[in-house]
Amino acid sequence: MASVRVAREIQDSFLTCAICFQTFVKPKALPCLHTFCEGCLRDYIVSRYESTGQFPCPVCRQVIYTPYNGVVDFPDNHFIKSLRDTVEVDGELKHFAESTEVTEDDFSVNVPSSVKEPLLGASSHHMSHGKKRQAEFVKKFGSFGMEAEQFVQISGMALSPLTDDILVADCSLNKILVYSLKGDYRGGFVCDCSIRDISVTRSGSVLVSVSRAGSAILREYGFDGRLMASYGSYHKYENPFGVKVARTGKVLITSLQFNTLNVFTDRKRPSIKFGSRGKGPNHFLLPYYVTVNSRDDIIISDSGNHRIKVHKNDGTILHCFGTQGSKDGELFYPMGVCTDTNENIYVADANNFRVQMFSQKGEYLSTPIANTYELGVDVKPINVLYVRDKLFVSFRGTKFAEVHVYHWDVSGYKAPVKKKKNSVFASCCCCVQDEKPSYDDSYGSSWA
Numbered sequence: 001m002a003s004v005r006v007a008r009e010i011q012d013s014f015l016t017c018a019i020c021f022q023t024f025v026k027p028k029a030l031p032c033l034h035t036f037c038e039g040c041l042r043d044y045i046v047s048r049y050e051s052t053g054q055f056p057c058p059v060c061r062q063v064i065y066t067p068y069n070g071v072v073d074f075p076d077n078h079f080i081k082s083l084r085d086t087v088e089v090d091g092e093l094k095h096f097a098e099s100t101e102v103t104e105d106d107f108s109v110n111v112p113s114s115v116k117e118p119l120l121g122a123s124s125h126h127m128s129h130g131k132k133r134q135a136e137f138v139k140k141f142g143s144f145g146m147e148a149e150q151f152v153q154i155s156g157m158a159l160s161p162l163t164d165d166i167l168v169a170d171c172s173l174n175k176i177l178v179y180s181l182k183g184d185y186r187g188g189f190v191c192d193c194s195i196r197d198i199s200v201t202r203s204g205s206v207l208v209s210v211s212r213a214g215s216a217i218l219r220e221y222g223f224d225g226r227l228m229a230s231y232g233s234y235h236k237y238e239n240p241f242g243v244k245v246a247r248t249g250k251v252l253i254t255s256l257q258f259n260t261l262n263v264f265t266d267r268k269r270p271s272i273k274f275g276s277r278g279k280g281p282n283h284f285l286l287p288y289y290v291t292v293n294s295r296d297d298i299i300i301s302d303s304g305n306h307r308i309k310v311h312k313n314d315g316t317i318l319h320c321f322g323t324q325g326s327k328d329g330e331l332f333y334p335m336g337v338c339t340d341t342n343e344n345i346y347v348a349d350a351n352n353f354r355v356q357m358f359s360q361k362g363e364y365l366s367t368p369i370a371n372t373y374e375l376g377v378d379v380k381p382i383n384v385l386y387v388r389d390k391l392f393v394s395f396r397g398t399k400f401a402e403v404h405v406y407h408w409d410v411s412g413y414k415a416p417v418k419k420k421k422n423s424v425f426a427s428c429c430c431c432v433q434d435e436k437p438s439y440d441d442s443y444g445s446s447w448a
Contacts, residue, residue, distance in 0.1 A: 015084050018059055019044060024084065027077040031286050031304060032062040033333055033351050033380060035077045042071040075306070075333075078326045079352055135355075135368035135391055135406035141183030142168065144401045149177065149185045151401035154394040156197035156243075157336070157383035162204035163223075166385070166392060168403060169198045169208070176206065178223070181387065183405065189225025197289065199245045209243040209253055218243065218253060218268065231268040238262065242289040246296045246313070254300065259284040261300060261315075274315035279305055281317050289336045289383075293343050293360065301334045301347065308334060308347060308362065321362025326352050329364030336383035336394075342414045348381040348393070355381050355393060357413070368408050369393060376400045386410075 015023050019040035026038035034057050036044075045066060049055035054065045067073030143150050156169030165186060166179045174195050177188035193213035200206055205228060206221045213219060216230035217240040232238075232253075239257035246252060249266030259277040261284070264270060275284045285304030292298055297318060298311040307322035308331070322331040332351035339345055343360040346368075355369040368391060372379050379397035386392075391406040 015080065024077075024080055027080040028071060028074040029077040029333065029351055030057055030062075030064050030074060031333065032057045032060050032064065033378075034059045035080055038071055038074075041074070045071065075324055077332075077351065078324070079332065082326060133366055133368075134370070135408040138390070138405045138407050139183055140402050140404045141179055141185070142177070142401065142403050144399050146173070148188070151177070154382055154396050154401050154403070155195070156209075157385055157392065157394050157403070158198045158200050158206075159385055159387055160200040160204060160223075161202055162200070166387075166403070167198055167200060167206060168394065169195055170401075171196055176208070176221070176225075179403070181390075183403075189221070191219070191221075193219070196241045197243045199243045199251075201245050201249070207243055207245060207251060209240040211239060217262075218251065218264070220268070229268070231264065232262075232270070234270055235262060242287070242301075244290045244292060246292045246298075247294070248296060248313075250313075252290045252292070252298060254284075254287040254290050256286055256288070259287060261287060261290065261298065261311075263315075272315060274311070281320070284309070288334075291337045291339060293339045293345075299337050299339070299345060301337050303333050303335065306331045306333065308337065308345065308358070310362070319362055321358060322347075328367065329356070329358075331356070335381070338384050338386050340386040340410045340413075342410055344410065344413055346384045346386060346391070348384045350380040350382060353380055355384055355391070359413075365413055369406065375402075 017024050017037045017040055019036050024035065024037055027035045028038045028041055029035045036058065044058060045055050054063050056062065057064055144152065151168065151170045153170060153172035154168055155171035158167045160167060164181055166181065168177045168179065171194065174193065175188055175190040176198060178186040180186060191208065194211045196209040198206055198208050204223060206223065208219045208221060210216060210219050213230060215233040217232035217235040217238050219230050220228045222228055237257060238255040240253050241256050242254040244252045250271070251264040251268060253262045253264070255262060260273045260275040262270070262273045275282065275287070277283060277285060279285065284300070284302050287300050288303045289301045290298060296313045298313060300309045302309050306324035307320050309320040310318045312318060322334065324330065324332060326332060331347065331349050334347045335350045336348040337345060344365060345358045345360065347356050347358065349356050353370070353372040354367050356367050357365045359365055369381065372381055372395060375395060376397045379395050379400050381393050382396045383394040384391060389407060389409055391408045392403060393406065394403050
């Protein structure tokens, strides 16, 4: 039956460890989003990198730091566990459809004309207020490859407020490409250093978080690719990643090395930084991406802690939401974040293969995009932007790099007007403790 063929294809594509080539046993997820058997990962580290405290991912070669208690401290991949339970029953392949035959078209890896219903049976991922609601696929642009208009590994995406263009950063080819809102290719330029994320100022210059760029962690380019300036000589070893220009002109940059958020003034001078490695309310663990809302509150994807944190612009914690898991409202290595006109927060929930939508207080609202593995074996959302009832989502996977555009009406998700209350803390209970930020203002300056 076709359903059995689909099950076997999923077994081979999703449930096989890249080290032992067998079905996963205690699947563990790394920060780079690749998954391996706990035993295989332990053997790999012990045999090669036991005394170094770090090791390269066996697939993508990203440097991973070994947790204090070893491999056991890496999070379980709940998605793989759930998928395995769906495919197998007592060691036998399970038929997915009982009343309806599943055809091979239902497991196509081609780009769908619209986002499909979940292949793997019942799911609440698309449910919102008792209704099924999904973003409507409109178009895609870009593709995997080495040509001028192609990507290899998308790591950043931003909107130019001056030209209404979409800029996409490729951290593998170290280039930045420019597209119109309709997806038309306008051009791009290559950087002579390693790039990560991008943001665009009101004047139209492009800010890029960089490494291997001398002592700088931030560069400013013109739209023509001309290097205008480099900043951040005090932060040479920060390993920066996410970058965002606030409405006041201040620049926010995340540090994966020290698990902090660095704040630069509107003149790109170091101001304050806050955070440190850990799980508490004032800590981060791999803070990949950052954005702001209309009040310039700082929203950070605290990826290693599987949560989203919201801070005031002085670093004071407001609230956080999300716990590790795959249910609605739970997160598994969240990546890119953005907000819409109603202050709702969108999260690229990468290792759960979906984009989730939350209220400004962290209440789960909907899942506009789900089951992105239908696009390819390991295709996951990395960045998300909301622009005028459209969601722009960048996807990354094995030999897959595209930006998809979806129609998404937010009119039904406007928060009711309420009287001002004390800060509300969501599902991350650790954040109900001390609200005082742990930041370093040793540079002698502060927010203006």
